[in-house]
Amino acid sequence: MNGGGRTLQWSGLLLLWGTLLPALVALLVVLAPAGLSTLASLFRRSLIGSALMALIIGGAGLILARPMMLLFYGQAYEAAVPPLKVLAGGSIFVFCTWILHSAAIAMNLDRRLVGTTAIGLVANIALNIAFIPSRGITGAAWATVIAEAVTVTLLYLQVHRRLAAAGPSS
Numbered sequence: 001m002n003g004g005g006r007t008l009q010w011s012g013l014l015l016l017w018g019t020l021l022p023a024l025v026a027l028l029v030v031l032a033p034a035g036l037s038t039l040a041s042l043f044r045r046s047l048i049g050s051a052l053m054a055l056i057i058g059g060a061g062l063i064l065a066r067p068m069m070l071l072f073y074g075q076a077y078e079a080a081v082p083p084l085k086v087l088a089g090g091s092i093f094v095f096c097t098w099i100l101h102s103a104a105i106a107m108n109l110d111r112r113l114v115g116t117t118a119i120g121l122v123a124n125i126a127l128n129i130a131f132i133p134s135r136g137i138t139g140a141a142w143a144t145v146i147a148e149a150v151t152v153t154l155l156y157l158q159v160h161r162r163l164a165a166a167g168p169s170s
Helices: 005-033 036-073 075-089 090-106 112-164
Strands: none
Touching: 005 036, 036 075, 036 090, 036 112, 075 090, 090 112
């Protein structure tokens, strides 16, 4: 199988995971009226599960970045290994963002979600401007990971604050 076919297989796996996320959003929205404590429990379990999955997949990506790149695309793409490692290491932020987006939507934090996304976008653009001239494509990867970390931190604080304000008996 050629590199394009293998890439399609990996894309299919990520697409499958992506189709499960709307189901999680729906579940969170359905549970929201039952009380924020029920939602908080599902949120915590989902966030931990997603972080663990990211550690496994991201860890595998870190370890296998070079062999996979060379196997799928050949020596011509070896320069893509460092940015791939950076992005694989930052996958924990992407995976957690998915859960945090679902929780924010379920808790009617839509406006804050849009604001947080805008802050992440501005951070990514600013970091790209700062990092790309000196670090090239790896700098772009670092900019993306750092911007995702900013977004995750802001979203987590907002969701956590909403859950804490509701108290343990909601």
